[in-house]
Amino acid sequence: MTADFVVDPGSPEQRRLSSPATVEEQLSLLNEASRRIGSxxxxxQTARELMEVAVPRFADxxxxxxxxxxxSEGEYPGRTADGTATVRRIAVGATGRAAGYRPAFPLDEVTTYPAWSPYTRCIATAQTILYPRMDVGTAREIALSWxxxxxxxxxxxxxxxxxxLSARGRVLGFVVFTRMPDSPAFHEKDxxxxxxxxxxxALCLDNARLYDRERRTALTLQSSLLPADLPAPPGLEIASRYLPASDLTGVGGDWYDVIPLPGHRVALVVGDVMGHGTRAAATMGQLRTAARTLAGLDLTPKEVLFRLNRMTQDLDATQIATCVYATYDPITHTCAIGRAGHVPPILLxxxxxxxxxxxxxxxxxxxxGQAFEMRELTLPTGSVLTFYTDGLVESRDRDLDSGIRDLRRVLECSYQDLEDLCDATIATQRPPHERDDIALLLARVRDLSPAEFASWALPFEARSAGEARRLVRTTLRSxxxxxxxxxxxxxxxxLVANAxxxxxxxxxxxxLRGSTLLCEVADRSPQPPAMWRPDLDDEAxxxxxxxxRFSxxxxxxxTSTGKIVWCEVRLP
Known part of the structure; x- marks a missing residue:
């Protein structure tokens, strides 16, 4: 059988039923229908299975x-003003001797039938229409309507x-059974x-519709909550992939994010809400929003995870999630990482x-309510941080350790381009029906160029403010x-005078020049600056x-040696 054509195998089991069919023949056909339709x-696929059952035993x-x-949407249409019906042909079956029907009724064709046509009347009345033999006038009218x-x-x-095709009180469409002129006509008992x-x-089709609508809703919710465009932070090259599972039970709460932080640092986040469907996707959206909010407070990874843990319990006590959260400073190449039950990151x-x-x-x-721990490390130039969810490394026939070993072997292949490395990693995965959904985030470390970063050590004395102004003038002009x-x-x-x-x-x-111009001044005092409103006669x-006012x-x-006071200036 091709996608839209059932070839008559000519076996005894496929012989045409009597017209009208005997009770034994009816029971045999219905038994086969129960066994084959709705798998x-x-x-x-459900519509094709009906074709396999009905052709040629019941129709040519x-x-x-x-x-x-x-x-297209998993929804029933509203009633049209002119009474027309727009339908899509999703399956066609024909015996070998009825090959002329195949080009005349192409698969996936969308047709709008006028209100008077028998097809529209069948949908509108939910009643079967029988033409024992179609007369030439009716045949001509129907043919012209196409x-x-x-x-x-x-x-x-x-x-x-x-x-x-009626199910749950609604009509999804219709099925047309046709016998050629040289075949026995349908009887009223048929x-x-x-x-x-x-x-x-129809019941199986409606089940498929409901399933597809639920899955589409979950996927739409999940994908809409993932970042459409990732930022390009200074000192990092970013690539990512998200691969949903094909079935509803696999549509879960995987997410990833790249969040700009003050000082042109960046937070890298990958998480996985346990569970599946719309509920898991909705929880994922709430946690992603919470993570972005907490990142804006410039907290350490262990502090972010601690607060995310409390928020998760407040959102839904029955939902749990895993997460890895890292911050990266492009100036010092320092990366701080914490994880909450998540698969370990890999450094290439x-x-x-x-x-x-x-x-x-x-x-x-x-x-x-335990506290989380974190680790700080300095990343060498050219190294690649790899964050992922367990769907990438774990399946029914592969344990977690084996999957991580396989992933490391793929990463160790010589891929200079991160996008190629992402593609190669995803290409190793099993078919969608055999795996969970997957999130993958890669970040390659690069050195800042002299055209985007400059730093100077200044003496701890008042004249350093003037020297800072001179250095700024020279650098910005270049x-x-x-x-x-x-x-x-x-x-x-x-900033320098304050220090x-x-x-x-x-x-x-x-x-540091990025999307804005970052100005940082570091000193050895841990005391944070405090802004206050001076009186008119105050000299400081x-x-x-x-x-x-101006930034x-x-x-x-x-910092480990004191503090950094920073500000950002918008670039034209």
Whole structure:
């Protein structure tokens, strides 16, 4: 059998039923229908199975047409003003001697039938229409309604049954059974058998429709919550893939994200909500939003995971999730990673070897209230961080350790392009029906170029503010960013003066050009800056107010040796 054509095998079991069919013949056909129709939750496959049962035993030719909106959206259409019906042909079956029907009634054709046509009346009334022998006038009218060349001879004098596909009080479409002019005509007693076949098929089709609608909803929700475009953070090359499973039970809560952080640092997140379907996808969306919100607070990975754990318990006590969260600083190449029950990340070194990043696994989010741990490491230039979900490495016939070993072997192949490496990794996966959904996130470390980063050590003395202004002027002119020169001079001068007046030396000044211009001043004092409103006669206290006024945003963060105060200036 091809996609739209059933070839008559000529076996004794496929011989034409009597007209009308005997009770034994009816029971035999219905028994076969019960056994063969509805083996999958697929609209087209279910319709094809009806063709296999009905042709040639019950008809020379048969076809199934359902509302086009049922196929495209999983929904029933509303009533049209002109009474027309738009349907899509999803299966056609014919015996070998009825080959002329195949080009006349192509598979997947969308047709709008006028209100007077027998097909539309069948849908509107949910009643079977029988033509023991179709007269030439009716055949001509129907052929003309298709607005294309259809041989009237295919319909003239043929015996035709048009049977509604009714399930749960709604009509999905219809099935047409046709016997050629040289075959015995349908008898009125054949109507009951045709309706029984159509009824069983309709229920299976409606089950497939409901399943497909639920899966489509879950996939749409899940994909809409994943980032459409990942940012390109300084010092990192990013590539990602998301691969949904084919069945509803595999549509889960996998997600990934790349979140810009203050100071042109970045957070990398991959998570997996346990469970499947729309509920898991909805929980994934809430956790992804929560992770982005917490990332904006510039928390460490262990602090983010701790708060995500509490939020997961508040959202739904029955839902748990795994997650790996990392932050990366492109200036120092420092990466801090924490995980909550998630599969371990893999580091692909610049020499082509791989290693598992060893860090405490932690419990999944939603379980207990324990603190999480994290690990800090310095990533060499050219190394690739690999974050993934368990669907990539675990299946029914492959345990987790074996899957991770297989993944490491793929990563160790010499792929210079990250997109090619993503494709090669995904290509090793099993068919969709044999696996869970998959999220994959790769991040390659690169050095910042002199055209985007500059740093200087400054003496711990008042004149360093003037030296900082000179360095800023020279650097921004070489970068072609004279449009922000005056603003940047002002805010950098205030940052350095603030460090001299309230911090501890030595001082380091950094400029990093990305989507904005980042200005950082590091000193050895752990005391964070505090902005306050000075009185009119105060001689100090206006520096942070000026920074707040002229920069896009500003803040501070602790370091192992003190703190960094930073601000960002919008680039033209």
């Amino acid at each position: 999958t939750l697929d609209l087209r 030719v048969a076809g199934v047409a359902v509302h086009d909106r049922v196929v 607005k294309r060349d259809v041989k009237i001879s295919l319909l003239e004098d043929a015996s035709i049954l048009i049977v509604p 109507v009951a058998l045709a309706e029984e076949l159509a009824g069983r098929t 070194g610049p020499d082509g070897g791989t290693e598992l990043i060893e860090l405490p696994p932690g419990l999944p989010l939603g379980i207990g 970068w072609g960013q004279t449009g922000v020169l005056d603003t940047t001079e002002l805010v950098v001068s205030e 001299v007046n309230h911090g501890t030396g030595p001082i380091e000044l950094r400029l 206290g206006r520096g942070l107010n000026l920074i707040n 896009y945003r500003w803040g501070s963060r602790p």
